[in-house]
Amino acid sequence: MIKNIFLLLTCLAIFTGVSVAAAPDNEDKSQADKVIIGYVFSPDKPLDPATIAAEKLTHVNYAFSNLVDHKIVNGFEFDDQNYRRLNDLKKRNSSLKILSSVGGWTWSGGFSDMAATEESRQIFINSAVEFVRRHQLDGIDIDWEYPGLPGAGNKHRADDGTNFALVLKGLRAAFDSLEEELGRPLMLTIATGGFPDFLAKSDIGEWQKYLDYINIMAYDFNFPRAGGTTGHHTALYSRAEDDSGQSADAAVRNHNAAGVPLHKLVVGVAFYGRTWVNVNSQEAGLNQPGDAGEPSFGSARYNNLVASVIGKGTYQRHWDDIAKAPWLWSAQEKTFVSYDDPESIAAKVKYIQERGLGGVMFWQYTSDHNNQLLDAINNALER
Template sequence: MLDLPGPQFLLRSLKRSICLCCVMLPFLALPRLFASTPDKVSQPAIVAYVFPGNSLIQPGDIAARKLTRINFAFALIQNGKISTEDPQDAANLATLVSLKKENPGLTVLISVGGWLGSGKFSDMALTRESRGIFTQSVLAFIEQYQFDGLDVDWEYPGSVGAGNKFRPEDKQNYTLILAELRQQFDREEKKLHRRLFLTIAAGASSEFLEHTEMGKVQKYVDTVNLMAYDYYEPGSDTTTGNHAPLFADPLDPKKISADRSVEEYEQAGVPAAKIVLGVPFYGHVWGQVPDRNHGLFQQGKPVPNAFADYKNISTNMLSNGFSRYWDAAASVPYLYNAAQQIFVSYEDPESLALKCKYVNDHQLGGIMFWEYESDPSGKLLDAIDISLHHEQSASMGQP
């Protein structure tokens, strides 16, 4: 049985709806900046990060008709320019673009950076000259591969991330590079006679907001893909927890959740319609977790293979000594193996259905997930596709 939202939650939802109307009304006469807003309201985006590594993507591997956008991960920054390294990338990029024949409404973007690929952002964004070199390389890349735009995954401006170089001025330079990309995209669109999208992958933390100017940034991007996961990780958290909670569990020492992150982004100036809620197709694993509260919010330690994709969770763990539990307050599942003292935080179709309802209730821009190959069965994508569109149709009074 699921807990229903209380009066405070409903009141805040009403306030958000009122605030969204207040924010959007002054801009109704600006068709370019908010051209995609009606589509987002009527058809929430489903954004898939596709990360094939050194493997070749086959056309049948991707359910193109269930997606709105594909972000290919990752391009890198080399010598100040966007580039790819893997010899399979060219073939994979061509395959993804060819999926637009199957789904004409699909857009395909190149995502640059990522956790391990963000080390060159600070240098690239430092000066007008360096930003210009990067921007021109992006335009050439888009033209070469017939992409529909760029997704910037800088992890993270003003922060070390995975040991990356960073500067205090990253905060302003992050805004500048996005503004200059948007300006060049607007010019290029007139030549190409088609839309070019600019999106970002954004950290779901107060620290990310402190080191960026999201109120300014949102003016230049089509969507903010909010990475509302990894709130708890075995490598950095000695206590187990829900790594992608929709709401905060009162017992959670951190009091973190996707709902809190969405609210913080709105308070920072990002319209709800531009926020795309990120969800994980993977789980985190802790070992040596005592059998109290089925392992939730208990002491734990990292284990080998602490990252588990949904395929492994659904086909191996659930049939080999792991029991599924439900955190009703957070609206997410978790697994616990009492014999092995192993705890797993993950996402499943039930929790994704509730996140889709949340997206529609709060009029967010859609759902994003990392990443496609983690669930070859398609169960999680099916849950998103059905839940997101069914919930939306129901809210509009459609059968």
């Protein structure tokens, strides 16, 4: 109905010369409009722009800038150089947006104090404006892990959710003014936990008013621990026997029920796996007792899984058609690996299209193998 009215108004505008406002932003977006947001993390060395497929991304979230004395500051030695190199990627993709992601698991300890008072919030907002100017950014992504929760043992308050809304409101107003100065739009996004406790402590229905996108970290739903149980860490749908009850679909539904429009939700996929050792052999290791520990092959980043595990030695790939997720299992090694691959990513993209979501986010770029997973996203979007 809305679309028909908009088409009618457009036709009238052609004949009358009257301008027509854009269609409501809650309309479902076409595949071409879906975002592909890649987190790029390079703490130890300068980025090589030749290794980043700028044409296959819509946004780069550079991780991470830090928070010191309520101010956004560079996180790593080569950040100035890396921001310049990321901006140079726009020569290959003029519509590419470069954002700085602030915080992350390690550097979320200062958010609660920053958000607690009007004075400290304004210090943060002013620093964000200067950070955007300095690095010629297209916006800021805030990765606070997590408001109202300890995360990595961080200070937190019961009113973090309410205070964060004030941060976002003030930052959005400051960016609106800065847009006029710079003559270009500026984005404000956040990364969110995909688990119910996060939403329970949040004020996300208020937060979303000031945000372009909300990037759901739809991974680490099951995490290796001593005496734990194996499971999918980045499932699209949850299984009845999965005690976590968590999945990308559950996270999307919970975010939406908490007041976030579907078109603002971006589903995160994992370019890395999670590994359990000392696993029971029943059901090819799925939903079995297992422990955290270092597997014989080392890192579970996707590029290392391709090089050392998938189709190698005693490891066999299995597919869960309920969760729409693969896993790797070696009875000899007693090792279980949960991960995303091109098939599971294609299933998630199909889900994103069917639900009218904003697009795909992934952590993180350098864990891919010859752009296999990034290509899976683009291919599923028919780009």
